Amino acid sequence: MPSGIVIPICVCLFIISEILEYKLVPEGGYTVQDAAPAKPGFLIHTGQVIIIVIAIVLMNKFRGFFIADAHHNISIFHSKRGEWVQALQNYDIVVKNNPGFIMAHYFMGNVFNDRWSQNREFHPEWHDKEPSIDPERAIRKYEDVWSLAPNYVQTHHQAGLVFLKWGEMERAKGDMEKSRELWMKAIEQFEKYHAIDPIFAPNYHRMAWVYVQLGDMKKAEETYFRHIYTSDKLIHNDGSERTFLSQQLGREVGPQFCADIHDGHYHSLAWEDWGGRRKEEYAETYVNLGNLRFLTNDFSGAEKYYSKALEMVPDYINALKNLAIVFGKVGREAESVSVWNRLRLLNPQDPDVQRVFNRQK
Structure with a gap:
């Protein structure tokens, strides 16, 4: 029960107890001559005791919520x-x-994710079985x-990161079969995240x-x-995600996991509300x-995509660097030098820029 409603409930119970007493006691109260009947008095006091007990239980529960809130902040510290x-x-408290x-x-899951101890140990205080x-x-x-909350979206991405890092750990040990198994679990969690939030870029990057x-x-x-699919608008009425991928890649692609997330009945986001901020x-x-x-x-394909990146962000340093390298690879030296000169104007302290121009001295 949320702590914010415990006090109102206690107040309501108190009011109910007062109403009970008011309703059961005759108008003007009892007189000495007609002493109060035993039964109504017993009912009144019994009801009040029950209400007081319930109120005490709820107040004690509220006290626990207050303690939890305090220790939650201590844990974050x-x-x-x-x-x-x-x-x-403190999280255990x-x-x-x-x-x-x-x-x-x-x-708590994030703490274990950040701590990342690979020593297999038994800690019952952390609920180890x-x-x-x-x-x-x-x-x-x-x-x-x-x-508690199956659609708590960020946990799916965090779980994906755990499986991703765990897979790297097993690969370092030379166990590629275990590594592959863990990486596929990472994909599963990232896809679950995508089913709820299809515009979170790191999710696509980590899957890739x-x-x-x-x-x-x-x-x-x-x-x-699949990420680019959301760049113009989230809801596409002119074709499915699968159709879009086939057109862009020039080959037929298989069904996409939760591709119907882009159907309009799932959300009412307008691209202009968020798209411009995500270029x-x-x-x-x-x-x-x-x-x-x-x-x-x-x-040629690399140049095409680096150029598309620069259409979105004209001074994108990494795109410019990679484009300059591509020009150098294909013998277009003048264009390569031109891009490097542009980079020197944008960021003269960049180590790659300094290395290129130091070689030319």
């Missing part, structure tokens, strides 16, 4: 200082006093969030990164274009598309 054990101790406090479970590592604990806390690690460049490219994000996606083409020596 320790988290910001990297004092993970103290943060977890929070969830004991207010088990339905969703953010406490979410932040068996020796665990922090990635496992983080996922368990996010699952606690989902039990996973596909690159798995060697699936086509899926990585599709993922970037840098779409420009970054075009740069990533250019990088994919560059990796496959498709320099």
Whole structure:
């Protein structure tokens, strides 16, 4: 029960008890001659006792909510200082006093995500049932969030990050099979995030990164274009996401996970409410598309996407650098030098710019 309604409920109970007494006692009260009947008096006092007990229980519950709020802020203080054990101790107090406090479970998951201990240890004070590592604990806390709020959107992205990092950890150990399994779980969580919020750029970028690690460049490219699909407007009445991808890639693509999120009945966002503020994000996606083409020596395709990024953000440093490199690769030296000169005007202290011009001395 939210703490904000406990006091009003107690006040209402008090008023009800007064009304009961008023209704059951005769007008003018009892006289000595006609002594009060035993039964109504008993009912009145019994009802008042019950109401008082309920009020005390609710007030005690409110006290727990207050304690939880205080320790939640103490936990955040320790988290910001990297004092993970103290943060977890205080979060445990929070969830004991207010088990339905969703953010406490979410932040506990984030603490394990940030702490990232790979030592398998048993900590019953952190609700371990068996020796665990922090990635496992983080996922368990996010699952606690989902039990309370299945669509708490950011937990899906955070869980995806846990599986992504965990996959990297297993790859470093040489276990590629486990790594692949974890990365596919990361994709699943990122897709769940996409089903709720289709315009969050890092979600697409991290999905694409996973596909690159798995060697699936086509899926990585599709993922970037899924982000581009939202760049003009969120709701497309002139074709599905799958149709858009097929047109952009020049090949038929398979069904997309939760592609119907772009149907109008899911939301009423107008592009102008948010799209203009996100040009840098779409420009970054075009740069990533250019990088994919560059990796496959498709320099013409790379130039195309770097140029599209610059159409959105004309002074985008990374796009300019990569375009200058492409021009150099294909022998267009004059154009390459022109772009590097532009970069020197924009950011003369950039290490790459200084390295290029130092070589020319």
